[in-house]
Amino acid sequence: xxxxxxxxxxxxxxxxxxxxxxxxxxxxxxxxxxxxxxxxxxxxxxxxxxxxxxxxxxxxxxxxxxxxxxxxxxxxxxxxxxxxxxxxxxxxxxxxxxxxxxxxxxxxxxxxxxxxxxxxxxxxxxxxxxxxxxxxxxxxxxxxxxxxxxxxxxxxxxxxxxxxxxxxxxxxxxxxxxxxxxxxxxxxxxxxxxxxxxxxxxxxxxxxxxxxxxxxxxxxxxxxxxxxxxxxxxxxxxxxxxxxxxxxxxxxxxxxxxxxxxxxxxxxxxxxxxxxxxxxxxxxxxxxxxxxxxxxxxxx
Ligand SMILES: Nc1ncnc2c1ncn2[C@@H]1O[C@H](COP(=O)(O)OP(=O)(O)O)[C@@H](O)[C@H]1O
Ligand SMILES: [Mg+2]
Numbered sequence: 001x002x003x004x005x006x007x008x009x010x011x012x013x014x015x016x017x018x019x020x021x022x023x024x025x026x027x028x029x030x031x032x033x034x035x036x037x038x039x040x041x042x043x044x045x046x047x048x049x050x051x052x053x054x055x056x057x058x059x060x061x062x063x064x065x066x067x068x069x070x071x072x073x074x075x076x077x078x079x080x081x082x083x084x085x086x087x088x089x090x091x092x093x094x095x096x097x098x099x100x101x102x103x104x105x106x107x108x109x110x111x112x113x114x115x116x117x118x119x120x121x122x123x124x125x126x127x128x129x130x131x132x133x134x135x136x137x138x139x140x141x142x143x144x145x146x147x148x149x150x151x152x153x154x155x156x157x158x159x160x161x162x163x164x165x166x167x168x169x170x171x172x173x174x175x176x177x178x179x180x181x182x183x184x185x186x187x188x189x190x191x192x193x194x195x196x197x198x199x200x201x202x203x204x205x206x207x208x209x210x211x212x213x214x215x216x217x218x219x220x221x222x223x224x225x226x227x228x229x230x231x232x233x234x235x236x237x238x239x240x241x242x243x244x245x246x247x248x249x250x251x252x253x254x255x256x257x258x259x260x261x262x263x264x265x266x267x268x269x270x271x272x273x274x275x276x277x278x279x280x281x282x283x284x285x286x287x288x289x290x291x292x293x294x295x296x297x298x299x300x
Pocket of ligand 1: 016036039040
């Protein structure tokens with residue numbers, strides 16, 4: 001079953017059309033990376049999924065039922081913007097308050113469990129205001145986890161985190177999907193990070209879904225290139241640009257796309273008096289795939 005199935009979703013804010021017929025499919029158990037430039041409609045879509053705002057049109061199904069279904073609503077955990085916490089309360093007290101608000105049975109047990117999942121069990125007595133950004137984000141996720149949601153919707157949870165904070169967040173999201181049977185939708189523009197955990201991607205632009213794919217499809221779609229070094233970089237680049245349709249330079253390597261065989265490149269340069277000191281093949285990552293897609297470059 002799909003955790004989320006959205007068809008032709010529209011949302012108008014006055015005259016502003018934020019969503020223009022967006023479709024979205026998130027299979028159960030996925031970590032769905034939700035990507036798009038600022039203002040493309042990610043937060044609006046997430047807010048609709050979470051029942052925080054209502055759509056102007058279209059259909060939103062969660063686990064096969066309409067998004068307004070009360071049983072379904074109870075299964076959705078959400079972190080959009082910062083968690084609503086009291087600065088001077090401890091993490092523990094904030095969590096207990098949230099558990100009380102949600103009417104959770106066995107609140108202590110559930111709070112311990114949620115804090116453990118987000119690797120915050122050792123910091124429960126910290127005042128919220130003294131927590132690092134990464135810890136605050138994890139408290140927000142712990143709150144979203146109260147009540148054992150089947151779907152977790154996180155809006156830019158890794159924004160502003162340091163490398164360590166991102167690594168812990170990654171572990172937490174993998175743990176939540178693997179061991180708690182949760183489906184996760186996570187929006188982010190830090191594509192290199194997203195690529196490490198996402199099983200599915202949705203790319204939005206101007207209020208529409210322009211591409212959805214699995215991690216395997218992304219991998220297959222990501223072009224292979226040959227990267228090489230020589231002592232005569234600019235001369236080599238000029239030569240190769242005459243022969244191949246896409247040649248660029250990155251991190252001190254000349255990259256040649258669309259070359260059938262790397263050997264041909266080496267031979268071609270050799271015949272023109274240039275020796276290749278190193279050559280390797282690699283694939284572009286999500287970040288570049290995304291930029292190419294936005295720039296409308298055709299994929300080979
Ligand atoms: N409450 C609102 N009132 C008016 N316009 C809004 C509101 N919320 C979002 N928008 C507009 O809708 C578009 C999509 O916004 P949003 O969903 O926040 O994008 P994203 O999260 O991808 O950056 C933007 O143009 C934004 O300015
Ligand atoms: Mg947003």
